[in-house]
Amino acid sequence: MSDLQPLFAALADPTRRAVFERLTAGGPASASRLAAELPVSRQAIAKHLATLDEAGLVERATVGREVQYSARPAALSDVTSWVDRVGTAWDTRLSRLKQTLE
Amino acid sequence: MSDLQPLFAALADPTRRAVFERLTAGGPASASRLAAELPVSRQAIAKHLATLDEAGLVERATVGREVQYSARPAALSDVTSWVDRVGTAWDTRLSRLKQTLE
């Protein structure tokens, strides 16, 4: 189980989620391109992409002088499994409680 | 589809996740009780609980002079559905790409 912290932290920012969704739905793009599409400066986008990269949500691919970023939605499975784990704990508690009441 | 922002923001903090997990696995508890179990002051816990409450992750129940907080894991379904939505967008893109290549 990898470290959840960078992942949740990365997803907490709406701009970052927007960038990530843009990459999943619209395919790879460079930082400059994303900056042109979203109402933020290129450097801001670059920082967000660095954060997403550290969280494993994004992949870098240097092509000539450009850097193409593409989404790695597989990283989201860690989120899903955390939710599942918490949900299971909840269910366990519920059934224990039910058992106690009977 | 409710507002994702408070939800993701609430889950971004590790202490908050710890509080939430504690409530799902260990059942309802008051702020003071949680403060005794975790290495944080009561007021810090209270702030976290307020955040969790705004995100819909937690329920308040005033019992006498105490306030019992209990987990509402159902709120996590919004997270899951967001993940699903993004995943679907990704799959759609992939299949379109595949189709284009053929």
Add this chain to the structure above:
DNA sequence: CCTATCTGCAACCAATCGGTTGCTCTCACT
């Protein structure tokens, strides 16, 4: 070769955040 474009680095700024301390208020209990 020269220029325009894309990236990276650094400094800086205001706002937010997680956390603390200190005080007041309320309410259960003896």
Add this chain to the structure above:
DNA sequence: AGTGAGAGCAACCGATTGGTTGCAGATAGG
């Protein structure tokens, strides 16, 4: 009635964050 435990409010603090501007380094293309 008095007291002690629990909750709420407010001010404050240092660190982090999201964002900006400005500048320097690389590289594709005329």
